Amino acid sequence: MNEPVRIKYAHPPGHVRAPYFLRGKRGIVITNLGPRIDAERSAYRQTAPKIDLYRVRFSMAELWGDQAEHPFDTVDAEIYDNWLEWENRASPLGE
Amino acid sequence: MGGLDAGPVVPEDHDYALWEKRVDALMVIASGRGLFTVDGLRRCIEDLGATAYETMSYYERWIASVNQNLLEAGVYSTSELGARMADVAARGETYGDCTGPGNE
Amino acid sequence: MPHDEIIHSPAGISASGHPYREDQDAPLTYWQNMEIAIRELLVEKNVTTPQEISATIDAMDARSPADGARVVARAWVDADFRARLLADGSAACREMSFDIGALKLIALENTPDIHNVVVCTLCSCYPRNLLGLPPDWYKQRAYRARVVKTPRAVLGEFGLKLPATTQVRVHDSTAEMRYIVIPLRPHGTGEMNETELADLVSRDSMIGVAVARQP
Numbered sequence: 300m301n302e303p304v305r306i307k308y309a310h311p312p313g314h315v316r317a318p319y320f321l322r323g324k325r326g327i328v329i330t331n332l333g334p335r336i337d338a339e340r341s342a343y344r345q346t347a348p349k350i351d352l353y354r355v356r357f358s359m360a361e362l363w364g365d366q367a368e369h370p371f372d373t374v375d376a377e378i379y380d381n382w383l384e385w386e387n388r389a390s391p392l393g394e
Numbered sequence: 395m396g397g398l399d400a401g402p403v404v405p406e407d408h409d410y411a412l413w414e415k416r417v418d419a420l421m422v423i424a425s426g427r428g429l430f431t432v433d434g435l436r437r438c439i440e441d442l443g444a445t446a447y448e449t450m451s452y453y454e455r456w457i458a459s460v461n462q463n464l465l466e467a468g469v470y471s472t473s474e475l476g477a478r479m480a481d482v483a484a485r486g487e488t489y490g491d492c493t494g495p496g497n498e
Numbered sequence: 499m500p501h502d503e504i505i506h507s508p509a510g511i512s513a514s515g516h517p518y519r520e521d522q523d524a525p526l527t528y529w530q531n532m533e534i535a536i537r538e539l540l541v542e543k544n545v546t547t548p549q550e551i552s553a554t555i556d557a558m559d560a561r562s563p564a565d566g567a568r569v570v571a572r573a574w575v576d577a578d579f580r581a582r583l584l585a586d587g588s589a590a591c592r593e594m595s596f597d598i599g600a601l602k603l604i605a606l607e608n609t610p611d612i613h614n615v616v617v618c619t620l621c622s623c624y625p626r627n628l629l630g631l632p633p634d635w636y637k638q639r640a641y642r643a644r645v646v647k648t649p650r651a652v653l654g655e656f657g658l659k660l661p662a663t664t665q666v667r668v669h670d671s672t673a674e675m676r677y678i679v680i681p682l683r684p685h686g687t688g689e690m691n692e693t694e695l696a697d698l699v700s701r702d703s704m705i706g707v708a709v710a711r712q713p
Contacts, residue, residue: 342437396619490522
């Protein structure tokens with residue numbers, strides 16, 4: 300773990316589980332929670348293969364720049380694989 | 395809504411009204427029956443739009459979402475719901491009057 | 499026992515023969531009407547029964563932060579349980595015979611260097627199957643918007659001030675997992691038993707906006 304990732308900078312309409320304030324931000328993956336039902340599909344009654352869900356940690360400095368109270372405080376969030384760009388992998392996976 | 399401006403946190407709490415507990419129970423039961431998922435519940439609350447946060451209370455948004463989900467699941471039709479809501483309103487003035495017979 | 503017969507108000511008995519509860523005296527709203535109609539349709543269509551609805555309400559009423567407090571107290575006194583709780587929060591709760599259903603729980607350990615706080619910015623996810631229903635403020639915009647950006651200011655509004663040497667970790671429950679904070683065990687509690695220790699653990703300390711009480 301501790302792999303660096305960036306949340307995709309995309310803004311689709313509808314039900315999305317990557318919070319707006321994390322889009323385009325860099326973090327590190329701290330836990331692989333394994334394959335899970337994709338909430339964004341399930342919300343629309345679609346069945347789909349499970350996708351991996353990760354806990355990703357972001358520093359307040361990364362998220363808020365000089366507005367951060369304390370730059371080394373962190374936010375952890377659960378992010379589905381299809382929202383991640385893996386910085387150390389040769390090519391992007393999936394979409 | 396993370397990171398948006400907002401006022402001070404008001405550490406309030408309220409006792410849940412009976413109707414709110416019933417909404418909660420219907421949500422638990424219907425989702426437990428597989429009629430919708432928690433994700434579907436959230437999606438329909440989001441689809442109510444941002445003004446719903448100003449004009450509707452928490453459990454008003456939930457019952458609106460439970461309803462939308464149950465309609466999509468085909469459990470009842472809009473017209474059945476409308477007919478029943480008219481019947482309910484005709485029973486009296488207050489929630490206590492209208493909550494109906496056979497209420498366990 | 500029907501819930502609407504628990505409390506008798508001075509107004510007496512309604513036209514339908516049921517005693518009033520205060521929250522049932524107000525004019526019927528559109529959404530309350532919808533709740534009654536949906537509940538009746540679900541019973542008529544055999545999706546559920548009045549008994550199941552009552553039992554579900556009772557089960558939720560029976561859950562309270564006291565359950566979470568007992569989990570925390572056990573983690574304070576039993577290092578092996580604490581390790582199991584940190585490895586698999588749900589399994590540890592079931593070990594203590596709590597009926598948590600499908601709750602997927604992650605326990606977050608506070609240390610002198612790390613203070614954890616939990617939020618759901620997207621909606622209001624909360625470990626309700628262990629702690630009961632969340633407080634109003636947790637579900638409202640002010641907390642959800644601000645705690646991921648200025649957690650120390652928000653904690654300050656709850657009366658909690660943390661030193662700069664402590665890292666604040668905010669956990670946003672964006673998907674399936676639910677979170678409970680294990681607050682630091684207060685000093686001077688070495689002689690206390692689990693029951694006494696559980697009394698020191700407030701709901702707010704398990705969300706992360708407070709610390710455990712001093713004895």
